[in-house]
Amino acid sequence: MRGREWRRLRGGFRISGRCHFSKNKLLNMDSSSSSSFSEAQRYCYNPTLRWNSEVEEYFIKAYGADHFSQISEALTRPSCYSCIRVNILKCTTDTIMEKLKRLIVEEGIVDDLDHMSLEETAYEGDENNEGLGKEKLNGFLKISPKGTPEDEEKSMEMLTGPSICKCPFSGLENVLFVKGSGPHSIQYRRQPNESIKEVIVSRKCAEAVLRGAQIFVPGLLACSAHVEKGDVVAVSVATEQPGAGGGWSVDLTRGIVLQGSQTDPQYLERKCMYIGQGITQFSRAGMFRASKGIAVEMTDRVYKLPSFHNLLGGEIFLQNLPSIVAAHVLEPQEGEQILDMCAAPGGKTTAIAMLMRDKGIVVAVDRSHNKVMDIKKMAAEMDLTCIKAYRLDALKSVRQISNATDVAETNLEHDISDTTVGNSSSNLGNVDLHSPNMDGSKIDLKLISNVLSSSSNGLYISKTESRKSTQRMRNGPGRNHSIVGRAENSNGFLPNAFDRVLLDAPCSALGLRPRLFAAEETIESLQAHARYQRRMFDQAVQLVRPGGVVVYSTCTINPGENEALVRYALDTYKFLTLAPQKPRIGGPGLVGKGKMFCGKHAEAWLTQSEAELVQRFDPSASLDTIGFFIAKFNVGPK
Numbered sequence: 085m086r087g088r089e090w091r092r093l094r095g096g097f098r099i100s101g102r103c104h105f106s107k108n109k110l111l112n113m114d115s116s117s118s119s120s121f122s123e124a125q126r127y128c129y130n131p132t133l134r135w136n137s138e139v140e141e142y143f144i145k146a147y148g149a150d151h152f153s154q155i156s157e158a159l160t161r162p163s164c165y166s167c168i169r170v171n172i173l174k175c176t177t178d179t180i181m182e183k184l185k186r187l188i189v190e191e192g193i194v195d196d197l198d199h200m201s202l203e204e205t206a207y208e209g210d211e212n213n214e215g216l217g218k219e220k221l222n223g224f225l226k227i228s229p230k231g232t233p234e235d236e237e238k239s240m241e242m243l244t245g246p247s248i249c250k251c252p253f254s255g256l257e258n259v260l261f262v263k264g265s266g267p268h269s270i271q272y273r274r275q276p277n278e279s280i281k282e283v284i285v286s287r288k289c290a291e292a293v294l295r296g297a298q299i300f301v302p303g304l305l306a307c308s309a310h311v312e313k314g315d316v317v318a319v320s321v322a323t324e325q326p327g328a329g330g331g332w333s334v335d336l337t338r339g340i341v342l343q344g345s346q347t348d349p350q351y352l353e354r355k356c357m358y359i360g361q362g363i364t365q366f367s368r369a370g371m372f373r374a375s376k377g378i379a380v381e382m383t384d385r386v387y388k389l390p391s392f393h394n395l396l397g398g399e400i401f402l403q404n405l406p407s408i409v410a411a412h413v414l415e416p417q418e419g420e421q422i423l424d425m426c427a428a429p430g431g432k433t434t435a436i437a438m439l440m441r442d443k444g445i446v447v448a449v450d451r452s453h454n455k456v457m458d459i460k461k462m463a464a465e466m467d468l469t470c471i472k473a474y475r476l477d478a479l480k481s482v483r484q485i486s487n488a489t490d491v492a493e494t495n496l497e498h499d500i501s502d503t504t505v506g507n508s509s510s511n512l513g514n515v516d517l518h519s520p521n522m523d524g525s526k527i528d529l530k531l532i533s534n535v536l537s538s539s540s541n542g543l544y545i546s547k548t549e550s551r552k553s554t555q556r557m558r559n560g561p562g563r564n565h566s567i568v569g570r571a572e573n574s575n576g577f578l579p580n581a582f583d584r585v586l587l588d589a590p591c592s593a594l595g596l597r598p599r600l601f602a603a604e605e606t607i608e609s610l611q612a613h614a615r616y617q618r619r620m621f622d623q624a625v626q627l628v629r630p631g632g633v634v635v636y637s638t639c640t641i642n643p644g645e646n647e648a649l650v651r652y653a654l655d656t657y658k659f660l661t662l663a664p665q666k667p668r669i670g671g672p673g674l675v676g677k678g679k680m681f682c683g684k685h686a687e688a689w690l691t692q693s694e695a696e697l698v699q700r701f702d703p704s705a706s707l708d709t710i711g712f713f714i715a716k717f718n719v720g721p722k
């Protein structure tokens with residue numbers, strides 16, 4: 085049975101980081117056109133990810149050269165499926181599955197999903213590759229706690245089954261996978277005796293297009309001469325190149341005319357960087373005059389992924405699988421007080437609130453005002469009333485109360501229970517506003533978040549606020565003052581105020597994919613991220629009560645921000661212990677030590693037993709996720 089299934093798997097679904105794809109298949113080999121072999125070599129997608137040389141050396145030492153090259157390759161392409169979290173407080177997973185199936189058929193959201201062509205996506209079918217794939221999938225299954233044949237069947241089903249399927253892992257029943265396909269070969273079109281018309285897009289734009297987006301005007305950098313609305317154009321991407329001063333830049337004047345010759349910007353560098361073709365929505369001149377709108381509508385993509393833009397709002401949320409897992413690992417309970425320390429845009433916050441069935445309090449903070457508004461909007465759209473979002477610098481999340489007067493003032497400034505009662509009165513019975521502290525004192529949520537300049541309670545209105553409110557009356561609510569209210573500031577929280585804290589830390593994001601350039605991160609910048617994360621972790625540890633839980637996560641493959649943070653945490657706070665995680669579908673952490681700066685600086689990682697307790701999602705593994713890391717700590721008596 086395996087042979088047939090594996091062929092299907094290898095044909096229709098990319099499962100391993102190693103590129104098994106026969107490169108020739110990606111090229112335009114149309115003999116009826118005037119394509120030369122070198123042109124066929126040019127118009128394809130086969131990028132190589134650029135790293136800072138010291139970072140590359142450090143990662144090669146951490147992962148080994150082969151494994152790191154697989155990770156690097158995996159990062160340049162999107163995951164082969166989209167992951168959808170269903171808001172089970174609003175609808176059932178089965179209902180959404182049916183709705184999506186209908187939408188796919190009726191609206192043509194995803195063409196070709198069920199018919200991923202084996203010819204187009206065939207991998208080199210030699211036994212070695214098949215063996216490697218099997219080994220990888222088995223590797224992935226082994227790390228599952230219940231690595232039973234039944235689990236293996238589930239994974240096979242997920243990878244080979246219909247276009248939409250339920251996530252097979254226990255505890256993730258509200259998650260759906262929608263498969264994409266690729267890489268596809270593209271027949272780049274030309275008029276007889278003409279060269280191929282082209283556009284160049286920015287790297288960020290190309291990364292979005294690989295995830296299923298269209299090309300919007302701001303992402304467009306250059307275009308061939310004589311392009312009219314409705315023309316078919318090949319789309320390539322300009323990536324950062326070494327600059328004169330030693331840095332990286334895209335040295336390209338926006339709007340430049342492409343001649344189809346070697347004098348074109350990045351002519352050589354754009355070889356193998358073609359992501360598909362599309363139809364222009366403007367003439368050449370119009371494209372660069374417009375300030376917004378779709379410039380090119382993609383018709384043929386190297387990777388086809390479903391676009392769920394504006395679909396089933398509030399009922400579904402498109403989220404990476406490891407992020408969903410992180411919320412589950414926190415194990416939030418109904419009625420608890422949870423802090424999400426770096427919460428925007430609110431993906432994990434809403435997942436946590438849903439797991440709590442909207443009963444309890446999820447305090448979501450972020451330092452950016454606009455991002456806090458995004459959290460509030462998402463919570464409102466999903467009808468989740470237990471989320472309270474505030475603007476706060478997480479590095480200052482622990483509020484220092486020096487004396488009794490301070491406490492009294494804090495009480496006066498804001499009464500969060502007002503907000504809570506107002507927004508979630510139906511849940512009040514389940515919200516313990518005065519849960520006992522370990523030392524017998526009461527945690528008073530009045531003290532948890534004291535919000536400044538709250539015009540609702542009339543206690544304190546600053547001059548700035550009063551000026552702003554006059555402006556609002558004159559000009560209307562504006563982007564940040566919509567129906568979901570305003571983003572309020574918090575002064576921080578008292579020590580031990582929360583049952584559980586999630587620190588989904590800002591990081592180097594070197595696990596996010598697809599990614600077409602990675603050399604902006606240096607050893608120094610990676611170390612700066614790590615220092616920042618430790619300072620945040622110091623705050624998180626103070627805010628969780630003894631007996632509580634801290635979950636730390638990042639979306640980077642950098643061990644310095646992952647295993648080294650866990651080492652720091654365990655060595656610094658003796659009352660912390662690593663806890664087992666549920667669900668567990670990622671791999672173990674890295675053991676030992678990492679060396680940087682030509683071996684001069686060493687950082688400590690994990691012991692074997694510790695490594696088994698953290699969860700590391702490897703982009704080159706068969707699960708085909710972003711790179712992600714999760715550690716869960718139990719907090720003992722402090």
Ligand SMILES: C[S@@+](CC[C@H](N)C(=O)[O-])C[C@H]1O[C@@H](n2cnc3c(N)ncnc32)[C@H](O)[C@@H]1O
Pocket residue numbers: 407425426427428429430431432433449450451452455476477478479588589590591
């Ligand atoms: C990895 S993202 C969080 C993603 C989010 N947890 C989710 O799942 O949707 C990191 C966030 O940290 C925020 N951030 C960075 N530094 C911060 C600080 N000092 N205080 C609070 N938030 C911060 C950023 O604005 C960003 O939104």
